Amino acid sequence: MRRTDQVGGGGAELLAVPSATAVRTAACGYWHRRGLPADPPQVAVAPGAPLLLLAVLAAAAGAPGGGGEGLRAPGSVLLPHPCPPWHAAQARQLGRTVHTVPVPAECGGVPDPFALLEAVRRSRGAGEVPHALVLSVADDITGTAPPPELLHEVCEAAVAEGLLIVSDETWRDTSHDPHDTVVVSPAEMLTEAGRAGHVVVLAGLDAMDAAMDAAMDAATDGAPVTGPGSGPGEVPPGPSPGIARFAATERGRAFGERVHHLLTELGARLSGPVAAAAAATLREPAELLSRRAEAARLRGERARALHRVVTGTGAVCRPPHLGRHLYLDLDPFRPRLAARGVTDAPRLEAELVRRLGPYAQGGHRFGDAPGELRVRLATDLPAGAAGAAGQDGGAGEPVAAGAAGRQPPQEWPRAPGTLAQVQSVLVDLTDGSCQ
Numbered sequence: 001m002r003r004t005d006q007v008g009g010g011g012a013e014l015l016a017v018p019s020a021t022a023v024r025t026a027a028c029g030y031w032h033r034r035g036l037p038a039d040p041p042q043v044a045v046a047p048g049a050p051l052l053l054l055a056v057l058a059a060a061a062g063a064p065g066g067g068g069e070g071l072r073a074p075g076s077v078l079l080p081h082p083c084p085p086w087h088a089a090q091a092r093q094l095g096r097t098v099h100t101v102p103v104p105a106e107c108g109g110v111p112d113p114f115a116l117l118e119a120v121r122r123s124r125g126a127g128e129v130p131h132a133l134v135l136s137v138a139d140d141i142t143g144t145a146p147p148p149e150l151l152h153e154v155c156e157a158a159v160a161e162g163l164l165i166v167s168d169e170t171w172r173d174t175s176h177d178p179h180d181t182v183v184v185s186p187a188e189m190l191t192e193a194g195r196a197g198h199v200v201v202l203a204g205l206d207a208m209d210a211a212m213d214a215a216m217d218a219a220t221d222g223a224p225v226t227g228p229g230s231g232p233g234e235v236p237p238g239p240s241p242g243i244a245r246f247a248a249t250e251r252g253r254a255f256g257e258r259v260h261h262l263l264t265e266l267g268a269r270l271s272g273p274v275a276a277a278a279a280a281t282l283r284e285p286a287e288l289l290s291r292r293a294e295a296a297r298l299r300g301e302r303a304r305a306l307h308r309v310v311t312g313t314g315a316v317c318r319p320p321h322l323g324r325h326l327y328l329d330l331d332p333f334r335p336r337l338a339a340r341g342v343t344d345a346p347r348l349e350a351e352l353v354r355r356l357g358p359y360a361q362g363g364h365r366f367g368d369a370p371g372e373l374r375v376r377l378a379t380d381l382p383a384g385a386a387g388a389a390g391q392d393g394g395a396g397e398p399v400a401a402g403a404a405g406r407q408p409p410q411e412w413p414r415a416p417g418t419l420a421q422v423q424s425v426l427v428d429l430t431d432g433s434c435q
Contacts, residue, residue, distance in 0.1 A: 020045045021040065022275060022276070023045045023241065023243070023270065023275050023278050023282065024045055024243075025279070026282035026283050027245070028040060028042075028043060030243075030283075031201070031245055034185070035185075035188055036185060039248065041253070042248055042252065042256060043243060043244065043246075044244040044246070044263060045241065045242070045244075045270060045275075045278075046241070046242050046270075047239060047242070047270055047274070048241070049086075049202055049203065049206070049240075050086045050239065051239075051242065051263075051266070052242040052243075052259075052263075053086070053087065053134070053168075053202060053242075054094065055262040055263050055268070056166055056259055057091055057094055057096065058262055059255060059258035059262060060164045060255075061094070061096075074129070075094075075095075075097070075130075076096055076098070076099055076123045077091040077097070077099070077133075077134065078100075078101055078111065078119055078120070078123075079099070079101070079111075079133075079134050079367060080100070080102070080103045080111040080135060081100035081367030082103070082108060082141045082142065082363055082367050082368050082374070083100070083109075083134070083367050084141065084168070084366070085366060085367075087134045087168070088100075088367060091132075091134075099122070099123055099130070101115045101116050101119045102115055104146075106147065107144040107147065107150070107318065108139040108142030108143075108144050108318070108327065109135055109137060109138070109139030109144065109145065110136070110146045110150065110151060110154045111154060113154050113156075116133070116154065116157050117161070120161045130161070131163065131164060132163055132166055133154075133164070133165050133166070134166045135167060135168065135186075136167075136168045136169075136170075136171070137167055137168075137169055137172060137183055138169060138171040138172040138174065138183050139171070139323070140170070140174075140322075140324060140325055141325060141327055141366050141376060142318055142325070142327040143320035143323045143324075143325050143326055144318050144321055145175075145181050145182070145321060145322060148182060148189075151184060151186065155190060155199075158198070164198060164199070164200065165186050165198055165200070166202055167185055167202065168202050169185060169201055169202065170203050170206055171207050171322060172185075173207060173208075173292060173296075174207050174296050174322045174323050175296060175321060176297065176300025176304075176320065176321055177297075177300060177321070178293075180321060181321040181322055185199075185201060187201050187245065187247070196248070196249050196252065197252045197255070198247075199247065200246055200255070201244065202243075202244050203242065203243050203244075204239070204240050204241070204242045205242070205243075205282075208240070208281050208288075208292075241270055241275075246259070299380075302379045303320035305419055306377065306381065306419065307319060307320055307326055309422050310328055310377070310422070313423060313426040313430065314332060315328045315330055315332075315333075315426065316328070316332065317329070320379065324380065325377060325379060326376070326377045326379060327363070327374065327376050327377075328374065329372070329374050330373040330374070330375070331373045333373070333430040334373060336429070336430045337429060337430065340429065344362075344364075344370050344372075344373070345362030345368065345369075345370050345371070345373060345374055345375065346362050348375050349361055349362035349365075352375060352425070355425045356381065356425060359378040359380070360376065360377055362374070363375060363376070381422065
């Protein structure tokens with residue numbers, strides 16, 4: 001790959017695109033309301049958070065004091081496991097070695113700080129240059145957020161080792177009860193500590209898809225949107241827009257320029273209608289906030305009900321506080337499951353999909369070892385798992401996770417019978433015994 005620290009004027013070209021300017025300005029307001037002030041030049045916009053992460057990791061490899069040696073030695077990226085599959089995919093696409101670090105017992109989204117230091121030591125011992133840690137302060141895999149004191153330990157460890165922290169905050173606004181769950185950004189912590197330049201905040205608008213549809217309808221007055229498969233009032237097929245925030249420091253500005261340059265070379269621009277819808281969504285009108293809060297409340301009800309069912313059967317599962325999923329560990333039932341031919345995560349996924357439909361994904365998809373009996377369940381499962389067996393989720397994502405997320409909250413059905421079905425399936429698989 002060509003060096004990315006010689007940015008020339010390419011980044012300025014992308015900054016001058018009017019549609020992107022509106023999104024960046026709206027993103028500044030979005031972050032300001034969350035205690036993270038920003039100016040438009042500090043913000044990058046792209047058609048998808050994965051593409052933004054790709055550019056950020058590519059820029060990090062050439063950042064002075066942040067892994068610049070990576071251009072002369074094998075570079076590596078550290079991730080917690082479990083984590084979203086696209087985090088690892090972008091690092092591997094750049095030829096980086098990916099090291100996954102186990103999460104602590106109390107939450108997902110961040111690595112155990114002591115295990116992180118050990119992973120960095122081993123990476124350097126292998127002749128690599130670890131230059132970035134990607135984490136999620138609102139983890140949609142496990143439905144949890146790290147406690148502020150734990151996140152602080154992780155940030156301190158990462159900064160001490162010279163790692164750039166990329167904080168994926170896509171799902172931070174999906175807390176089931178905002179008074180119960182405190183989501184803190186590493187950017188807040190490191191700014192207070194005078195180390196703001198060590199963090200990039202990343203967010204996809206995936207959690208706002210329904211709002212994007214409504215904004216698209218308003219932006220086009222119901223006129224058809226150009227693009228195969230897209231109809232009136234629908235965002236054209238493709239990833240939700242992504243935004244990134246860089247620190248207002250010399251290091252942060254230089255890093256932002258490299259990212260803007262890379263995005264320009266990649267031709268990473270939003271279409272006019274998508275940009276208008278993204279800007280309208282990021283402005284967060286009162287109606288959007290009300291719908292989002294109600295959707296999170298209802299999803300929280302389903303998540304808690306599902307959690308009671310799965311833990312009642314003996315499965316190990318962290319209490320859900322946000323997002324759309326629960327993460328189950330069925331290892332206590334390993335002997336019983338092995339007797340039924342279920343000896344790893346792929347087989348566990350296959351068995352649950354056969355019985356419940358495409359609402360279960362094995363932990364191997366999220367960086368956990370295939371031999372671990374872990375699985376992610378969609379909290380939308382109670383709204384439609386019955387009779388769903390045989391559907392194809394496609395692209396490794398459960399059908400309900402995206403489809404139900406676009407439904408107005410009042411249209412989400414309640415299906416207590418499906419909770420009984422989940423309980424019946426787990427009891428049948430395990431015989432209710434760990435022996």
